[in-house]
Amino acid sequence: MKTAFVTDSGTGETIEQLRQDGIYSVPLQVSYDHQNFNDSLDITIDEVYEKMREGKMLNTSLPSLGKIEELFTQLKEEGYERIFAVPICRGLSGTIDAMEMIAQQLGLVFEYVDCYVTAVVQGYLIRLAKRMMEQGMSVEETKEACAQVIHTTDTVLLPDDLQHLKRGGRLTPLAATLGGLLKIKPILAINEHTKGKIDVAGKVRTMSKAMDTVIERMKQAGVDSSYSITVAHADDAVQAEVYRKKIEDALEGVRVHVIKLVSVVGVHTGRGCQALQYFKPFDQQ
Missing domain, CATH: 3.40.50.10170 (Rossmann fold)
Incomplete structure (x- = not known):
């Protein structure tokens, strides 16, 4: 056929x-x-x-x-x-x-x-x-x-702009206001376990702490040099390079690709979002 x-x-x-x-x-x-x-x-x-x-x-x-x-x-x-x-x-x-x-x-x-x-x-x-x-x-x-x-796939989003998520209807006005006042950085995940819907995986105070939290998540998942790892940024290449270096320093032998976050995701997260996506290719399993 x-x-x-x-x-x-x-x-x-x-x-x-x-x-x-x-x-x-x-x-x-x-x-x-x-x-x-x-x-x-x-x-x-x-x-x-x-x-x-x-x-x-x-x-x-x-x-x-x-x-x-x-x-x-x-x-x-x-x-x-x-x-x-x-x-x-x-x-x-x-x-x-x-x-x-x-x-x-x-x-x-x-x-x-x-x-x-x-x-x-x-x-x-x-x-x-x-x-x-x-x-x-x-x-x-x-x-x-x-x-x-x-x-083996996980995708974690670190949005920088809660007000954008609120305007787009992805976050309640109260949550966005409180998040802004408390300087909360939500850690959002989307994967097989969330059934392809965006779910909250954690909340921290700074982007740096959010990145560190995601790296711990990667370690717990057993991510190593056999994985494909990509950092995708929403119009913030400087922070993406910081994220890449953090990951490569923390996980021996891994290589991280840096790209621009695809339009259909970046539109909803707002500028400044740092997204991480990793999976183990089939020929590495």
């Missing part, structure tokens, strides 16, 4: 970048001033953070149904019979359900993996799925391999 591998812009990669690896992608949407923009097509990560610096209140939503239908129709016309998708997780977006609905309407078999997050691990998993199925693995074996990676 001819299979197309599909993801979305939650990976932080453009449609062109993914196509070089034989993977199809649809853009999530970023909106402000009553206008919708296709993430990574009509608006870049840098432009998103520029709008945030200007004080714009941005929001995000799943890819337009028209974009999904356009891609899936094209794939069907090219002879594909099955879609294997690793989109942004169901806990953050309705993308999986939208893709499944349109695939069924077009008579395409739809298989997916809920990665319980987005960003780097999402991009890794869609590539892993493609590689395994091209090597002759079944859908079930491929999903099990992805599940093994997901079991």
Whole structure:
């Protein structure tokens, strides 16, 4: 059965970048001033953070149904019979359900993996799925391999701007006010255990203490040099370098990649957020 591998812009990669690896992608949407923009097509990560610096209140939503239908129709016309998708997780977006609905309407078999997050691990998993199925693995074996990676995955967010979370409806006004008065830095986690929803994992007083707390979390999880580790910053590269050095100094032999936080997360956390994502690649297990 001819299979197309599909993801979305939650990976932080453009449609062109993914196509070089034989993977199809649809853009999530970023909106402000009553206008919708296709993430990574009509608006870049840098432009998103520029709008945030200007004080714009941005929001995000799943890819337009028209974009999904356009891609899936094209794939069907090219002879594909099955879609294997690793989109942004169901806990953050309705993308999986939208893709499944349109695939069924077009008579395409739809298989997916809920990665319980987005960003780097999402991009890794869609590539892993493609590689395994091209090597002759079944859908079930491929999903099990992805599940093994997901079991080792954790994503921790250290937002710097509680007022932004309040304006975006992710935090109550009272909690934001108290947090600001007490100078509380929440530690937010999203992973398989939180079912892809953002949960509070701790509260400290400073960004430095928050970073130290996350490093202890990594140690308890047994993170070592075999893991893929990424620090993603929301328009604060200086603090990201501080975070990277802290991690590399604390965990012998590890190497940390530093990138910009994907638009669809940074829009909700606000500028200054430092995100950490780690997982153990399948070939290291």
